[in-house]
Amino acid sequence: MGALTLRGITKRYGTVVACDAVDLDVERGEIHGLLGENGAGKSTLMRILLGLETRDAGTILRDGRPVTAGSPREAVALGIGMVHQHFSLVEPLTVWENVILGDTGRIRRSRACAEIHEMSQRYGLPVDPLATVASLSAGERQRVELIKCLRRDPAVLILDEPTSVLTRAESAELFAVLRRVVRSEGRAVVLISHKLAEITAATDRVTVLRHGRVVFRSATAATDVAELARQMVGREVADAAALGLIPAAPHVPEKAQGDPALRIRGLTAPGLTGIDLEVRPGEIAGLYGAEGNGQAQIGDVLCGLVTPDAGTVEVGGVPVDLRTPGALHTAGLGIVPEDRHRAAVVPAMSVAANLTMKDLGTRVWLDRRRLRRRARELAAEFGVVATSLDAPLSSLSGGNQQRVVLARELSGDPRVLVLAQPTQGLDVGAAEDLHERLRRCAHDGMAVLLISTEIEEVLGLADRVLVIASGRVAGELHAAEATPEQLGMLVGGGAG
Amino acid sequence: MTRTAAWSALALLVSAVLIVATGGSPVEAMQALVRGSVADATAISVTLLYAAPLLLIAAGACVSASAGVFNIGQEGQVLIGALAGAAAGLRLALPGPALIAVVGLAGALAAGFWAWLSALMHRLRGVDIVVSTLLMTFVAQQVVAFAVNTPWLLQESRLGRATVLPQTNKLPPRALLGSLGSYPGLQLNAGLLIAVAAAVSVAVLLTRTRWGFRVTMLGLNPAAAAHSGVRVTVVTGSALAISGTLAGLAGAVLLTSPLSTNRLQPGGTLGLGWDGLLVALIARNRPLLAIPVALLFAVLRSGGSFLAATGVPSYLADIVKALLVLAFVAPRVPWRRLAVA
C-alpha cells in the first residue's frame, strides 16, 4: 500500500490543462523523482496535494485512505509537508521565528533555538537560529525551509526543486539526509528537479510529466539521463552541461579581444573584499564558487541594490556611478540576478509588463502597441508559455518566469551580460537553448560573466574560470587547464 | 464577489441588530437613509455635493497607495487646501471665473506641497510616511486654528460690536462654484465634474504613462523598480505631492460648495478626509472604481443626517460605514494563508 497514491488528478486554468488525469504512486521508504519540462504541471500537482489549489477531478489516497487537504495546515495533519520552489520565508524575521511561525501555544525562544540546533545536527543542515532571514544566502534560506518542514514530521515530504540553489557538495549532503529520512525514518519523498544527474543518483523511481500527462514511469536503475531528457522535452539533448554532466572534451576558449568591457576594481562591500575582475568582449568568464561566498553580493552590487564601500565598476571603460538607479543598465549591463523574485520581476504585474519594464521608451505616454508587440516577440523567441501576456507573472511556472527574465535581459543587446545561476529552474531543453544562445552572444562580441555554483556549467561554457571563496577571488584558471579537481582545490583553499 | 456580498450582508445584519438594540427600527432607519440621500432632487443634489470632495480625495489616495506610499493625512491636506483657497478667495480682487480657478489652484498647490513635506522628511530623516502624514494633520489643524483666530490673518472682520468667531469672512459669491445648468430642483455642481475628471485623469496617468508604470512598479516591488532605473525618491515624492494636490483641491471645492458655510472653519472638513481614504481602500486603489464607492459614501453621509429624526443616533451611520468597509476588506484577507502561517 502506497504512502501516497494519486488517481486521475486533473486541473485546468481556463483553457490550459495543467494536470491531465495524473496517476502517481509513492511508496513508503522511497525517493520518487517527478520530472517534466517547464510548465508540465509538477508544481501544480503538488500544490493540489497540499491544499493550495483545488482539483477538478481525481482522488488522493494517503496510506490507502481517501483524503483531501483543504489547506496546508490540514495537509500537515495528514502528514504531507512541502518545500516550495520559491522561498516563502518572512525576511525581516529571524530563522527561529520563521521556523515556529504558525505554532500555537507559548513561544519560547530558547526551546525553539535548541530544537533548530538539534535538527540541524541530525540532518546536517547548519544554520544560525538567531540570524535574520534577510541576511541569509539562498542556500541558507533553503536549509531553513527544510528544517521548518521536517520539524512538522511529515510522512510524505515534497521538495520542489530544492537543490537549484545548492552546490554539488550541499546537494550531496541533502540527499544523504533524505536517504536517512527515507530508510530509517520510513518517510516517502517526492523530489522535483531539473538536474537529471541528481535524479538518477538520488531517486528510486521516476515519473515524467509532459503537458500535464504522465508520459513515462520507470525504476531509476532501469533508465538514464539521456532517456529521461528525451522523455521530458521530446527530443535529444546533446549539451552535457544542460544534462548536469562534466563535458568530456575540454572547452576550447573563444578568442577574446580588446579592452575589457566589464572591469571591477577593488570592489568591497559587506561580504566582499577587494574583488578585481575583468571580462573582455567575446568571452564567457565563469565565476565559480560554493554558494554564500560573495556571489550574491556581487549580484546585488551589479543590480544597483547595494552601494559598495569601495571600488569601481567600469562598463566599456567608463566608470559607472553606482548610486544612480539604473546607471548600470544605461551603461549597457544586463543582469539576471540569482534571486529573481527580489529584484528582477514584479510578480503581480503582467507578463508583458515584466518583459518590457526596462524598455519603456522615452516619451511620457507609453506606446502600448509597441510594448505589446515587443512582449509577444520576446515570449515567442524565448519560449515563454503563458495563458496570456496579460496574466500576472506569478501565474507562470517557475521555469517560465526565469525565461521572462532571460528574455528581457538578453534582448536589450547589452555590452556586458551578467548571469547568476541562469539555468536555475530551466528544464534541460531550455538550459541547452540558453547555453547555445550564450555561446552565440559571446561569439558576437558580448562580454559574459557567468556566476554559477555548478561546476558542469562553468566547465562547459566558460573560457576562463575565476574562483570565488570567502568574498575574494581565490584564483583563475583557463578553460584548457580547468578540471573539477583543480577547481575543487581552489574553492577549498580559499575558504581555509 | 460572492464572498464580498456575503460579508456585506453580514455587515448589514449587524447594523440592523445595532439599530434595534439602540431602540430604533431598521426599516425606519433605512427609509430615513433613502429619504435623505436619493428620494428627491434636493436630496440627490446634496449627495452629489458630498461625492465630489470624497472622490477627489480618493483619487489622490489611489496615486500614493499605488506607489506603495501610504498617505493617511488627507484630512490635514484638505484643511490646508481650504486655507490656501480661502486666503486667495478673500484677498485677491479677480473677476469671477479667474478667481474660482485661482482658489482651486492655490488649494491644490498648497496641499501638494504640504504632503510633499512628508516625502522630504522621509528622505532627510527617514521619518515614516504613514506617521508623518498623520501627524501633519494635527499640525494643519493648528495652523488653521491660528489663522482664523488671528485678526490680522484671516479671522472675520469685526462689524460693530458683534463677537467674532474663529472663522474667516464668507467668500465672495463670484468665488463660489456654481451649478451646471439648472434642472427643476436638481443641482449639478461643477465640483462633481472636476472630481470625475480627476479620477479619470488619475486612471489614465497610472495605466497609460511611463510615470504611472513606474509608480505601479515601485508599489509592487521597490527593489525591482530601483533595479530598473526608477528614481525612488523622486517618484515617491511626486506621488505624495499628487495625492496631496487632489486632497487640497477637495478642500477648495468643499470651501466653495453650497454644502459649506463658504468660510474657513477649523472643523470645516466634516471629516471627509478620512472618508475619502476609506473610499480608496474599498475601491482597491482603482480610481474609476472609486466613483461608485464615493457615491455610496455620499449616500451614507447625506442619509445619515436624516437618521437622527428616527430616534437612531446619527453616529450609527458611521458604524454602518465602518462595517461596510470591513465587509469589503474581509474577503481580501488571505484567511487560508493566515491559518497556515
Ligand SMILES: Nc1ncnc2c1ncn2[C@@H]1O[C@H](COP(=O)(O)OP(=O)(O)OP(=O)(O)O)[C@@H](O)[C@H]1O
Ligand atoms: N494560478 C495560475 N493561473 C493560471 N495558470 C497557471 C496558474 N498556475 C499554474 N498555471 C499554469 O499551469 C501550467 C503548469 O504550471 P506548473 O507551475 O505546475 O509547472 P511546473 O511543471 O512546475 O514547471 P516548472 O518546471 O517551470 O516549475 C503552466 O502552464 C502555468 O502557466
Ligand SMILES: [Mg+2]
Ligand atoms: Mg514548478
